[in-house]
Amino acid sequence: MRRVLVTGGAGFIGAHLVRALAARGDATRVLDNFITGTPANLALALGLDHAAVERALAQRDGGVLRLTDRCEAVVGDIRDAAALAAACAGVEVVFHQAALRSVPRSMAHPLETNEVNATGTLQVLQQARAAGVRRVVSASSSAVYGDTELPKHEGQVPQPKSPYAASKLAGEAYCAVYSRGFDLPTVALRYFNVFGPWQDPASEYAAVIPKFILLALRGEPLPVHGDGMQSRDFTYVDNVVEANLLAAESEAAGVALNVGAGARYTLLDLIDHLQRILGRRLEIVYKPPRPGDVRHTQADITLAQRLIGYTPRVDFATGLRRMVESMREMEGVSVRDV
Numbered sequence: 001m002r003r004v005l006v007t008g009g010a011g012f013i014g015a016h017l018v019r020a021l022a023a024r025g026d027a028t029r030v031l032d033n034f035i036t037g038t039p040a041n042l043a044l045a046l047g048l049d050h051a052a053v054e055r056a057l058a059q060r061d062g063g064v065l066r067l068t069d070r071c072e073a074v075v076g077d078i079r080d081a082a083a084l085a086a087a088c089a090g091v092e093v094v095f096h097q098a099a100l101r102s103v104p105r106s107m108a109h110p111l112e113t114n115e116v117n118a119t120g121t122l123q124v125l126q127q128a129r130a131a132g133v134r135r136v137v138s139a140s141s142s143a144v145y146g147d148t149e150l151p152k153h154e155g156q157v158p159q160p161k162s163p164y165a166a167s168k169l170a171g172e173a174y175c176a177v178y179s180r181g182f183d184l185p186t187v188a189l190r191y192f193n194v195f196g197p198w199q200d201p202a203s204e205y206a207a208v209i210p211k212f213i214l215l216a217l218r219g220e221p222l223p224v225h226g227d228g229m230q231s232r233d234f235t236y237v238d239n240v241v242e243a244n245l246l247a248a249e250s251e252a253a254g255v256a257l258n259v260g261a262g263a264r265y266t267l268l269d270l271i272d273h274l275q276r277i278l279g280r281r282l283e284i285v286y287k288p289p290r291p292g293d294v295r296h297t298q299a300d301i302t303l304a305q306r307l308i309g310y311t312p313r314v315d316f317a318t319g320l321r322r323m324v325e326s327m328r329e330m331e332g333v334s335v336r337d338v
């Protein structure tokens with residue numbers, strides 16, 4: 001049995017990782033400050049009652065809280081050395097997911113984004129090293145590339161366009177430094193627009209797929225920033241979870257690897273797919289383009305294939321159908337209404 005830590009384990013991707021780790025029997029600890037993560041995500045990941053997790057977490061601030069016989073949680077901040085030290089104790093592998101995720105949020109709050117994503121990552125590495133952790137797998141982002149040529153590959157010089165992108169690039173650089181300079185093997189994974197069940201659809205900084213599905217299910221118009229021809233390599237969350245598990249077992253060190261599906265779809269393609277899944281036309285409202293957004297993303301996944309054996313297993317259309325079904329259940333809409 002491995003002992004692992006998932007920072008940001010109450011977030012969207014972190015909770016899916018916790019689900020996979022718990023399912024394979026790893027002793028899993030979560031460190032999260034619940035700024036965007038939720039007790040509901042942890043409950044879904046562990047098959048527990050939402051209210052019970054919420055009550056248990058509310059009683060604790062700092063210290064380790066047992067959620068199941070295989071899963072513990074620490075309520076705390078990755079910028080807090082003491083919370084991290086408690087979370088890293090006895091751990092073999094750290095899956096570092098905690099971050100402030102959104103590009104628009106970073107344009108509004110660049111310093112906070114840097115503190116959490118860059119300094120926070122440095123603190124995670126520092127405490128992991130002090131605790132004798134064997135390996136750190138850290139979430140980075142395709143945003144680091146900016147508007148470089150397609151498909152994006154790791155040999156390109158990154159051209160970050162937002163404080164978010166710069167902070168993730170800084171996090172990657174610290175990961176490489178701890179690999180090369182401090183003998184702590186690390187892998188940074190550059191996720192390309194991840195989507196799937198449990199993703200927050202309603203916050204100010206919600207990602208486009210959950211936001212569009214929620215609006216579509218409610219019969220409201222979909223806001224498209226710009227002409228809708230911007231494209232993304234939308235990657236189903238199970239593929240990202242698998243890449244993390246593979247990176248943790250690999251010999252790769254000091255590298256950043258693309259984790260995408262290797263295809264790209266425009267926002268108008270996405271709406272087209274949703275119309276087909278839902279069997280009706282969806283109304284669009286066009287809005288001004290958003291500063292900081294890159295125009296296109298598409299991953300070249302050759303290096304991840306070679307170094308960690310990564311192959312995406314769930315394609316865009318399959319993932320989108322699964323996500324609509326999941327959100328329909330959460331919204332309480334009967335599958336027969338479709």
Ligand code: NAD
Pocket residue numbers: 007008009010011012013014031032033034035036037038076077078079096097098099100101116120139140141142190191192193194195207
């Ligand atoms: P999320 O917001 O759902 O999850 C982030 C988690 O980190 C949340 O649970 C949040 O509460 C926690 N967190 C934030 N700041 C913290 C802090 N200071 N201390 C402790 N916990 C903190 O986002 P997500 O989509 O699950 O993203 C997970 C990781 O993947 C992030 O590093 C993000 O940058 C990266 N990423 C995500 C995408 C995507 O499309 N979702 C794409 C590229 C990279």
